[in-house]
Amino acid sequence: MDHFKERSTRDYFQKKLYTMEELFKRENRCIYEEPAFCHAACPLGLDAKKLAFFIEKGAFSDARAMLEHITPFPMILAYGCDAPCEKACRMNEVGEGINIRGLERAAMYHGSPKGGKGLFKFKKKQKAAVFGSDLFSLFLAGELARKSYPTSFYVNQKDAISLLKDCAPFLLKDDLVNEAKRLENMDIKILYSSNLTKEFFESEKDNFDIIATSRSFLDMCFPNDIPNKETLLAPISNILSSQDSNPSVLQSIFDARRAGVSVDRISQGLDPASSRGEEGSRESRLYTNMNEAIPSNQIYEPENGYITKEAIEEASRCIQCKCEECIKHCVFLQDTGKYPKKLTREIFNNVDIIMGDHMMNKTINSCSLCGQCTVTCPNGYDMAEICLDARENMVSTTKMALAYHEFALLDMLFSNNEAFLSKPQVGYEKCKYVFFPGCQAGAIAPDAVFKAYVDLSKRLDGGVGLINGCCGAIAKWAGRTAIYEECEEQLKNEINKLGNPLIIAACPTCKKTLEEMLKIEVKGIWDVLNEIGLPKGALEYDRPLIMHDSCSARGDSDMQASIRKLTNSLGCTLKDVPYNGDMSECCGYGGLVSYVNKELASKMAQSCTKDEDVPFISYCMACRDRFAREKRESMHVLELVYAAPAGNPPDISKKRKNRLSLKRKLLEEIWKEEVIVINPEYKIVISEDVAKILDERMILEEDVYSVIEAYHEDGSAVYDEIDGTLTSSLRKGNVTFWLKFKKDEPDVYIILGAYSHRMKVRVRYE
Amino acid sequence: MTDNKVYYTVETGDNLICQKCGIPLVKTEAVFEYLNNSFPVELPACPKCGFVYVPEDLALGKVLSVEKVLEDK
């Protein structure tokens, strides 16, 4: 079949996953990378979240380095800032906000300065002068020195201590001394005891390319020359000074920072007013869920600051604001270790790769397409759409290997061929209804399906047909559009033959898929049962249960309510859990994860059933099966309704046999058709241990029979003289199956082991 | 791949007999092919009928890992 032709690594087809615009539109929904609220509020851009992170770890020197990077005089900032970050802190909502300035002070006290002067920097050509002392001029002098402008600082104070005392009177004595030392260590020529008159200014100014002054000095020399708000340049004199005549500490520091940017632009001959980059505080688009934040109050800060222990304690109150709403509840995202925005970009790039390793293929195929993230994300991020688009794209460009989904696709074809059944009710040609149990129901709980059909056909008027097969979801999830379309044609044809009856589905995924495919309304069997009542003999269940809503029922409140009505009439008490309804997690079947990434699918099922000793009830056979495979007590609601417990979860071979025997039973008992079964003339013995290996390695009993059949006919095998075993093989489709066995009596084969590979092997003829 | 490098060799003990021809398998030049790539190897095979034997540890080890790499190329 053409659908199962392996790709070639030598074919190159290329199709963009999205245009850049389409990509950005998706990526921008994820605000994971947004700054924390405190960080966004700081006009200087200090990342208080990171500061708290360092301090909580006891990394005071790293914290100190952040502050020294952000401003020339961190202690003045730590004491004098009016701290918009603290006002923006989200902890205010559940107690007291973080004492960020207290943490800044602690960083300065307990951290050591980073050693080394860094790279030797060349002095810039333009010379700068700063006249007069206020916070603005002090900080600008510091900024200019850091930017390597030869800077002269004219002040009337006699020394650094008095200069700092005048500028920052709020500093404690020790801090004053320290900041004075810091100033003296800077590469600034400070001219103390200068006579700051206008005449002096006029006599000096021509020696410099850049001139800044304290605001009072500007007012004295150029009374009506008000600096521009953004560039801090006074239009008449071209002097840089603070815009406000009485600015706050933070405003002075911020203005000095921006004046520094203006200086850079002017000295490069650029317009200081344009292309300045992002400046100042902003609103963060971040979302942080405060439900889990533990309310707390600030740790008291003594007058001389926190000791390290207290600072660490205060920092540990910071909840490190972030958005991980989707990740918290999705095992797949946790497993990738990435957030959707990043993941989306990597998937986009992966799809684009022509030659080279497509490292994200397994990831793309490991999302269960369950849609939970779209509900948990404050912006409705839709990872399922992206992963499915990527699968379809890569299938269409032959970049996606068949190996990922071939087993599931062949299983779907099995459901729609060998095991397929489509019949009108006996005595009818056209039917009012058709029952569509879905491929998994027949594979896992064939008795329940049989009884359900008998019941519906008895109690509903107008004829109830039966279509037993796959709805096409498997092909869709695999991104195999062509197979899906074939399935669509087949089903449309059969439904048409039955007189376009109303479809009664027994699986939420079938219901959803068929509704999308056929653009008609499909009913759930739960709705029908609510209308016509329970059949005789339905099992009552008196232990409490947890309802696991299927991911295909997400957003379908009618379906969720209807199923609860049904379990209610069965006498079930449902235990309330936070993660069901629209928030339900996926069992690991969705999106074919269980075929691609078994370990992850297991984790998904375990996550759905965590911490609960209560049995699970579901209305999707796949959920029922996945939980049972993880050894959790679980049942499908139809097992109760039709008193048909399905027991232990079947392995892959049993699932096929179940479907075949269901078909046979239906044909024989309902349609009275004789089914001829050809039994092979030999016997195959498969122990439980071997059956387990077959299941794990995705080798069907059918494949075992094929190998033995071939051996039986042609006798090709390897005989091992040491242990007396025979090993034979057969190429079936894209897989070579190997079987190790012993022949006991004539025509009895005892299977000892099996394995397979996809590569073809042959003798080399040169 | 056209070079004559042999990617893998399986030593053949003298305990492996071709069931059909009744003669021992011998180390033979063989080739694995997948997704339009091929790898020369040396595997036990029957000199008469050409039956090539791929032992389990080779299939589930080296062969599987090469398959996976090629699948994502």
Ligand code: SF4
């Ligand atoms: S919930 Fe997830 S996708 Fe949505 S913004 Fe947060 S991290 Fe991004």
Ligand code: SF4
């Ligand atoms: S809790 Fe921490 S990260 Fe969040 S706003 Fe407050 S200081 Fe910033």
Ligand code: SF4
């Ligand atoms: S669709 Fe489901 S599995 Fe995929 S990322 Fe979203 S929540 Fe996780």
Ligand SMILES: [Zn+2]
């Ligand atoms: Zn031979």
